[in-house]
Amino acid sequence: MQTTGEVSVFSPPSDVRSVSVDNDPVIQKETPEFHHSTGKEEALNESSSFISGSPASSSSSLSVQSFIKEETDSGDDEQEFDTARLAQQVKEALQRLNIGQRVFGHYVLGLSQGTVSDILARPKPWSKLTSRGREPFLRMKHFLSNEHSIQMLSVIQERLRDRSSDDVIRNILDQSRLEMLDDDDEDDDDEGSRCQHSGDESHNIIRNILQQAKHEMQTQTPAMNDAPVQQEEEDYGTLEPSVQSLADFVQSIIQKVKCEINEDAEPSVSPSSVSRSFQTLPADPGQTAQGFKMETRQSCELQSLHLDTFSITQRVKETLTVNNIGQRVFGEEVLGLTQSSVSELLSHPKPWTKLSLKGKENFIRMHLWLQDPQNIQKLNAMKKTDHRARLKRALIGSECDSQRCLDVGGQGFCDRWGQCEAMKRPRVILSAQEREALIAVYQTEPYPSQHTIERLAAQLGLHTSTVSNWFYNYRSRIRRDGFSEPVQTRIFQNPTGCSPVSASLVRLKQEPSDGEMEDADLQREEHNHVSVGVQSVKREKDEDLSEL
DNA sequence: TGTAAGTCAATAGA
DNA sequence: TCTATTGACTTACA
Incomplete structure (x- = not known):
């Protein structure tokens, strides 16, 4: 999930601001001291109170945001924090008060639950963090040091849990x-x-x-x-x-x-x-x-x-x-x-x-x-209808299962409408090595020639269409992610930690083109390296490659 | 014909 | 059961 990376130390991201409790109908309804701001601009104003929201209540309930700002202005950037200890303390506090990471992340750090989880589970050492990376820890530190903020967040969490969906709507x-x-x-x-x-x-x-x-x-x-x-x-x-x-x-x-x-x-x-x-x-x-x-x-x-x-x-x-x-x-x-x-x-x-x-x-x-x-109302109505429809489909599906049979040719299971599951082509999942190889080639040639694609496909044991698709997708996602490397999480880790493919495949780019002499031994060697990764993934092999 | 943009289905992981 | 990721595909366009 994309997090609000634009957040600066004391400027909560737009999402945080717009969903501050100031705008949180749940809190406003249940807690007298929470008032509606008089307008959107006020809600968007960074200086507006984070939790209390209303100027009328600001004296009695210091906002998390303003507290953080005041405290951090005192020069905590110069200090060295024990991030692991800080993360542990936050985890304990959240657990003790039954506050979810989503709520904590949203209201305090301006980060998604996934990011909060990551930060809490694997806090980087302070010295390794950039100023942006330190920001959540500064926020955590100040959050922990203010009992009132903690209590407020606890109230938010409680309200969010307790409120019925009708009230929310x-x-x-x-x-x-x-x-x-x-x-x-x-x-x-x-x-x-x-x-x-x-x-x-x-x-x-x-x-x-x-x-x-x-x-x-x-x-x-x-x-x-x-x-x-x-x-x-x-x-x-x-x-x-x-x-x-x-x-x-x-x-x-x-x-x-x-x-x-x-x-x-x-x-x-x-x-x-x-x-x-x-x-x-x-x-x-x-x-x-x-x-x-x-x-x-x-x-x-x-x-x-x-x-x-x-x-x-x-x-x-x-x-x-x-x-x-x-x-x-x-x-x-x-x-x-x-x-x-x-x-x-x-x-x-x-x-x-x-x-x-x-x-x-x-x-x-x-x-x-x-x-x-009426957007929420409509969608909730749709949700109910949808739920009933799914239940019905599930019921029908279970009845259909009993009518399923193996087709005569043994191709796979067919339902009573004759749709064969065997017809589905299995999804290709590239191994870490294959991906690494592709990235290595991309770095030297983002728009590979047909010749390069064919050779790459042959060496990796992939369809040429898989390789060209990969390049299309990778370029597309590079553009999407702002010219940085796209997220690549599903990587089959090579247990040895070696990555012999990339170097050899970068070399592939420097090899002679069609018609020129090729180093057959090198080719075989590269192919053998690749095979290690290939064995662990399920996919169809290119028939032509069987000749290799 | 190649590419970008948009989308889907399968899949992983929480 | 939810969201995120990713290989594959369709469409439009130059």
Whole structure:
């Protein structure tokens, strides 16, 4: 999971700020001293209290955030910490108070549960940490030294556990309504009050916007296309008010356009009712003069459309987590995507400027979903329906199992509809050595020639398509992860620790090309090295390679 | 035809 | 049962 790596020592990341207890409906409802802030900006303000939130309560309940800031300002950076001991103390405290790593990570460190777990389980020595790496430990140290903060977190955890989902929904709805009022105030009071804000009505709006976006892309001048690449923070958008208000502005446009169209609401924004392909979108909506006017307006506004993809994904993740909604349900009902695609989208949001139209559609959907005051309610309803459907399918499935039989040819199990499991091609899992070899070649030749791919495939005992796919995917993920190495976790460790493949395969790159003399002995030797790793993985062997 | 972008299904791990 | 990862695939485009 992607963590909020942009966090600076005293500036909690956007996700932390936006889900501070200030905005936590659970806490606000249950604890009198927690007040709603008067507006979003206040909630986003770093100086706003982290737990107490309200200025009225700041004197009595010192916030974790402000406490951390004050304490760390005193120059703890100069000290040498025993990180292992610190981690142990935190673990004990969390255990004692029954506080989960997720809550601790989210509210105190601004990190995901996975990262917290890693830090607590394997704390690096202080001297080995960079200033960024030291930050969580500073936060932990200050957290531990303030009993009040600990108690507050305990309260948060308790509230989160105890609250029924209905209360959570109700509070989130309240919060959404407040935000809507804020938006409307900023935008246009009259319009805002006239327009009924409903996610169900956004189908046509998305359609029109996307259609216009496509049109705009097609008619863009070369100068626009050749615009210099913006810095990454600009790509992702920032929490600068101007950029944030742009997203809000887009939302207000959508509302206004909906009012102007005055069309009947679509039954649902569900992706099942919306084509995921721009190519199949309905015809131009602006057939009338008014339609054309509207189209022109949208067209102008779309030129400045820029959603903060990172912020959107953070907010979606928070909302899903708080409301215990899985990526699967969210993906299927809101985006029309599978869980894995949702996971990728949420964990590795691409900058808005790097997205294709199709990619932008997902973020527009997420943005609209976040704005929908009934989003959680709808998804929970879907969840219940989905659960019943799955139970039913499971029941039917168990009945079907008894009807399964071995097919005549012994190819594998077939169900009563004749679908054979044996037809499925087993998934290729590359060994650590193979991966290492591929990376080694990538480093010298990120775009390998067909000749290189074939030789690499032969030496590794892989299909050429597997090798070329690997290069496509690796390049793609390098780009996605910001030009650093993509995460490679599923590595079959070589027990010997040796990696004879990479060196020899780098050498492969320097070998003579087709038609030139080859070192057959070296080739065999390399192949033998590779075979060690190959034996441990399940995959289909290239038939041609059997000749080797 | 090769590449980028987007996506899925299988899988691992918690 | 959940999320993250990754090999493979589809589509659009130059």
